[in-house]
Amino acid sequence: MRRTLLACSLALLTTLAHAGQAEPPETDWLQLMPPSDRKALEEMPDIVHNTPEAAGTFTKKGGLKQNDKKLPPVMYSTKTVAELAGKQIRLGxxxxxxxxxxxxxxxxxxxxxxxxxxxxxxxxxxxxIVLVRYPKGLKIGDIYNPLWVTGTLKVETVSNDMADAAYAMDDAKVRAVQDSDL
Incomplete structure (x- = not known):
């Protein structure tokens, strides 16, 4: 009985502590990569940017799609971190x-x-890359202004003409990053 009361008290305190938080703590982008990919990224040689796209001249379709097949395999990786599936995160x-x-x-x-x-x-x-489905809609004046996206992360492979993504979020909370956030 005493253990049950203690467990219930701890659960209530944890719930109250989280209820006071408006947003979960920030998730670092590297946390979306398994350790083997992080290691491969750290050991990757410098990338040469002498393609037509680097000068803003796009000669082939692709957008975010990885077209340079000479890059190390980590640059095409769809490996995910299973523990993040279904987890509430905040990603900038x-x-x-x-x-x-x-x-x-x-x-x-x-x-x-x-x-x-x-x-x-x-x-x-x-x-x-995370696909965010946001039916509420958001005015984006400048793609160079950062956003906070908070929601439940899904491990979901998405592929379209623009890019391949290994994660997605539906009905997330989206807001512009403010100076006070930094």
């Missing part, structure tokens, strides 16, 4: 708009770890 990143509603609000976008990922070469690996 930059939007790559995919779909808009009739009012011009973005309802679906890829969240990426650095600004301009849709034009930089090479793009992030799929396990560093």
């Amino acid at each position: 990143g930059y939007p790559v708009p995919l779909a808009n509603d009739a009012k011009g609000r973005v309802t679906e976008f890829f969240l990426v770890p650095y600004p301009g990922a849709c034009i930089h070469v090479p793009p992030p690996p799929p396990n560093q």
Whole structure:
């Protein structure tokens, strides 16, 4: 009986502590990669940016898709971290708009770890791209302004003409990063 009361008290205190938090703590992008991918990324040779896309001249389809087949395998990795599936996270990143509603609000976008990922070469690996489905819609004036996205992370492979992603979030909370957040 005493153990049951103690367990219930601890559960209540934990619930109250989390109820006071408006958002979960920030998840680092590298936490979305399994340790083997993080190690491979750290050991990867420098990437050469002397492709037509690097100068802003796009000669082939692709967007965020990884087209340079000479890159190390980690740059194509869809390996995920199973423990993150179904976990409530807060991730800071930059939007790559995919779909808009009739009012011009973005309802679906890829969240990426650095600004301009849709034009930089090479793009992030799929396990560093999260598809965010946001039916409420969001006005995005500048893709170089970072966002906080809070929600339940799903391990879901998504592939379209723009990119391959290894994670997704539905009905997340999305807000602009404020100076007070930094």
